[in-house]
Amino acid sequence: MKITEDTIRHVAKLARLAVSDEDVAKLAPQLNDIMGYNEQLQALPLDEVPPTSHPFALYNALRDDEPRPGLTREQALANAPDSDGEQVRVPAVLEG
Amino acid sequence: MTIHSVKAILESLQKKETSPLDWVEASLAEIANKDGKVQAFLHVDAEGARQRAQALEGSGGLLGVPYALKDNLCTEGMPTTAASRILENYIPPYSATVANKLAAAGGVLVGKTNMDEFAMGSSTENSAFQKTRNPYHLDHVPGGSSGGSAAAVAAGMVPFALGSDTGGSIRQPASFCGVVGLKPTYGRVSRFGLIAFASSLDQIGPFTRTVEDAAYVLQAISGHDPLDSTSAPQPTEDFTAALTGDVKGLRIGVVTDFDMSGVDPEVKAAVDGAIAKLQAAGAEVVEIQLPHSQYAVATYYLIAPAEASSNLARYDGVRYGKRAAGETLLEMYERTRSEGFGIEVKRRIMIGTYALSSGYYDAYYLRAQKMRTLIRQDYEAAFEKCDVIVTPTAPTPAFRFGEKVDNPLQMYLNDVFTIPANLAGLPGISVPCGLTQSGLPIGLQMVGRAFDERTLLRAAHAYEQVRGFEMPAPEVNG
Numbered sequence: 001m002k003i004t005e006d007t008i009r010h011v012a013k014l015a016r017l018a019v020s021d022e023d024v025a026k027l028a029p030q031l032n033d034i035m036g037y038n039e040q041l042q043a044l045p046l047d048e049v050p051p052t053s054h055p056f057a058l059y060n061a062l063r064d065d066e067p068r069p070g071l072t073r074e075q076a077l078a079n080a081p082d083s084d085g086e087q088v089r090v091p092a093v094l095e096g
Numbered sequence: 097m098t099i100h101s102v103k104a105i106l107e108s109l110q111k112k113e114t115s116p117l118d119w120v121e122a123s124l125a126e127i128a129n130k131d132g133k134v135q136a137f138l139h140v141d142a143e144g145a146r147q148r149a150q151a152l153e154g155s156g157g158l159l160g161v162p163y164a165l166k167d168n169l170c171t172e173g174m175p176t177t178a179a180s181r182i183l184e185n186y187i188p189p190y191s192a193t194v195a196n197k198l199a200a201a202g203g204v205l206v207g208k209t210n211m212d213e214f215a216m217g218s219s220t221e222n223s224a225f226q227k228t229r230n231p232y233h234l235d236h237v238p239g240g241s242s243g244g245s246a247a248a249v250a251a252g253m254v255p256f257a258l259g260s261d262t263g264g265s266i267r268q269p270a271s272f273c274g275v276v277g278l279k280p281t282y283g284r285v286s287r288f289g290l291i292a293f294a295s296s297l298d299q300i301g302p303f304t305r306t307v308e309d310a311a312y313v314l315q316a317i318s319g320h321d322p323l324d325s326t327s328a329p330q331p332t333e334d335f336t337a338a339l340t341g342d343v344k345g346l347r348i349g350v351v352t353d354f355d356m357s358g359v360d361p362e363v364k365a366a367v368d369g370a371i372a373k374l375q376a377a378g379a380e381v382v383e384i385q386l387p388h389s390q391y392a393v394a395t396y397y398l399i400a401p402a403e404a405s406s407n408l409a410r411y412d413g414v415r416y417g418k419r420a421a422g423e424t425l426l427e428m429y430e431r432t433r434s435e436g437f438g439i440e441v442k443r444r445i446m447i448g449t450y451a452l453s454s455g456y457y458d459a460y461y462l463r464a465q466k467m468r469t470l471i472r473q474d475y476e477a478a479f480e481k482c483d484v485i486v487t488p489t490a491p492t493p494a495f496r497f498g499e500k501v502d503n504p505l506q507m508y509l510n511d512v513f514t515i516p517a518n519l520a521g522l523p524g525i526s527v528p529c530g531l532t533q534s535g536l537p538i539g540l541q542m543v544g545r546a547f548d549e550r551t552l553l554r555a556a557h558a559y560e561q562v563r564g565f566e567m568p569a570p571e572v573n574g
Contacts, residue, residue, distance in 0.1 A: 026439075039394075
């Protein structure tokens with residue numbers, strides 16, 4: 001699978017990254033190298049092997065659903081780039 | 097006052113020869129004297145550290161010992177940037193569990209250390225803010241991603257520091273900077289408040305000057321945490337009690353099927369010398385095989401970017417961090433992320449997005465997870481025959497700035513010996529085992545069984561006792 005400049009533009013869009021033409025020209029061969037190296041897993045007989053998503057068997061970690069103290073509104077908004085003091089503010093999501 | 101080991105500081109404090117404030121002042125003086133050149137710290141909280149030292153009470157295990165944290169560990173009220181523009185002005189409203197535990201043990205935080213942005217890198221050159229230099233050779237990298245923590249301990253600015261290790265980010269910089277670096281078993285230390293890179297691989301651990309100090313610090317930071325659902329139920333153990341100095345009968349596994357062609361001859365000689373010393377001290381050397389480890393780097397560079405691409409989706413300019421202006425929400429997201437992330441972070445987000453994207457998931461991510469199973473099973477088989485596995489920590493000593501930065505694949509291959517332990521979730525440690533002709537440190541890696549840090553630390557400590565030399569302090573001034 002060859003990673004072209006178009007692949008980079010497509011993936012950047014999926015990842016919500018704006019990339020310059022210069023970035024695209026640099027990233028395409030680099031990602032091609034890296035994915036080319038990773039390609040060595042393709043030829044191996046892995047069909048019967050179960051996947052590992054975590055190093056050890058994990059069990060659901062549950063707790064009682066009881067109210068506990070959390071961040072105050074002021075704390076939660078302290079790092080927001082734009083807020084009206086009660087909620088974060090963002091550019092229009094829907095037009096009109 | 098020279099900053100050496102945690103143990104020496106604790107002894108001096110217990111005898112009342114010195115006060116916690118004395119050690120904070122000593123640490124700040126070393127930082128003032130050396131950090132202009134080394135550039136290990138992103139943030140030094142001198143006044144806060146003095147106040148914390150004066151307010152200390154109780155009898156914690158690290159009472160009065162100054163330390164530093166990698167800047168991806170959240171500290172309430174103190175900047176935490178992960179060395180990224182996107183978090184340049186971020187001040188967390190809470191602290192990481194490890195920071196709370198160290199504070200409860202009486203440790204005194206003096207500052208936050210430099211790193212590769214979001215812990216992605218092996219040289220700390222990917223920091224958005226500054227280059228950290230190797231205290232042993234200022235035109236060489238300190239390793240990464242926890243390069244600032246490694247350099248701060250190596251240069252004697254703090255007796256210990258914490259880092260995080262996803263594919264070698266504690267052990268490799270420890271190797272490059274001539275200090276001890278311990279990656280505990282996955283789950284041993286709570287990740288709550290660690291800015292996530294790859295959640296199934298990340299683990300927090302200490303940089304120290306001695307193995308005994310690493311045991312002290314591990315004791316203080318380990319244990320189950322209800323705030324991290326992946327933290328293990330295993331109770332904290334008395335790790336220092338395991339350091340008997342005795343390796344008689346301990347089985348040291350030497351891997352016979354690793355490709356050693358990329359290993360620097362001086363590194364190989366130093367590691368062989370270390371194995372011989374362990375053998376002379378009574379350890380038994382056993383040959384073992386890890387046949388699937390040759391695929392570890394490829395496996396890692398699918399799994400880690402995939403997890404990163406999902407973890408880093410949260411940086412969208414809405415609730416915290418940088419925001420770039422945009423007419424629409426989508427434009428705001430794209431501009432924020434493009435201006436906020438450096439090139440290596442973008443590269444990894446894109447690899448991960450690609451590997452997880454429609455039509456490729458089975459071919460890449462799922463196959464990598466299957467290979468992860470085989471790599472883990474190799475270790476299980478090997479640990480039937482041995483108690484710890486010994487390899488070089490990194491194939492080379494510290495390299496020069498710029499040497500690998502434009503060739504990401506070369507940079508990734510530097511992690512060939514450290515990555516397998518992350519994939520298998522096993523504890524690993526790097527201990528200095530020599531210096532090259534040109535004065536660069538070399539690290540010996542030992543990997544142990546899951547949750548058997550006691551045996552791992554015992555082996556590493558015993559090696560330290562028979563090593564036959566002390567790491568010379570690097571000369572950094574002005």
